[in-house]
Amino acid sequence: MELLKKKNGSHTQDCIATSxxxxxxxxxxxxxxxxxxxxxxxxxxxxQQIRQTPVFLCxxxxxxxxxxxxxxxxxxxxxxxxSSKTPASMPIVYGTLHSPVHAVNLASxxxxxxxxxxxxxxxxxxxxLGIRQxxxxxxxxxxxxxxxxxxxxxxxxxxxxxxxxxxxLAGSNSHATLQTTRLSVVVELANFVSQGVTAxxx
Numbered sequence: 001m002e003l004l005k006k007k008n009g010s011h012t013q014d015c016i017a018t019s020x021x022x023x024x025x026x027x028x029x030x031x032x033x034x035x036x037x038x039x040x041x042x043x044x045x046x047x048q049q050i051r052q053t054p055v056f057l058c059x060x061x062x063x064x065x066x067x068x069x070x071x072x073x074x075x076x077x078x079x080x081x082x083s084s085k086t087p088a089s090m091p092i093v094y095g096t097l098h099s100p101v102h103a104v105n106l107a108s109x110x111x112x113x114x115x116x117x118x119x120x121x122x123x124x125x126x127x128x129l130g131i132r133q134x135x136x137x138x139x140x141x142x143x144x145x146x147x148x149x150x151x152x153x154x155x156x157x158x159x160x161x162x163x164x165x166x167x168x169l170a171g172s173n174s175h176a177t178l179q180t181t182r183l184s185v186v187v188e189l190a191n192f193v194s195q196g197v198t199a200x201x202x
Contacts, residue, residue, distance in 0.1 A: 022141035052121035058095030059126040066181030069127035069165040076194035124159030129170035165189035
């Protein structure tokens with residue numbers, strides 16, 4: 001669970017790009033999916049050029065509605081990649097509804113990834129809390145994710161790139177917020193990310 005603060009940047013109809021390369025996508029905008037998949041295509045090409053193994057690390061728990069964004073995305077990507085005609089060439093996925101990656105096991109999973117794959121390129125995926133205007137947005141950025149910051153947990157920074165779903169409003173009682181987040185918002189955001197990533201990799 002990441003906490004997103006409002007940043008200064010250039011606002012467009014379909015996404016907000018800040019100077020540190022953090023893009024916001026309003027999933028209800030017509031061009032949002034096209035814009036999102038375009039950036040995923042660029043990311044895929046970059047990973048191929050540097051010859052690293054793409055790993056989608058989907059962080060979260062199925063025990064709190066607001067925190068199940070990552071596991072739902074992981075579940076959908078895992079099913080999609082395994083059904084591919086060439087599953088061996090698909091990215092690796094960690095963190096699903098059946099095998100979640102959360103605060104308790106995150107450090108050990110990171111170690112496992114680093115020990116298993118030579119120079120993995122990790123795309124970290126997690127739910128986040130943000131300002132009211134950005135609830136229901138997806139973010140995509142370069143650099144590591146800061147999981148747990150939204151609920152005051154000190155967890156390892158992880159990822160060469162990060163995708164978050166802003167599921168609810170940041171506030172003083174983040175744990176209660178996660179428990180009362182609407183599942184419809186989480187599922188809508190998870191569907192958007194999984195459909196966009198699947199479209200690029202299939």
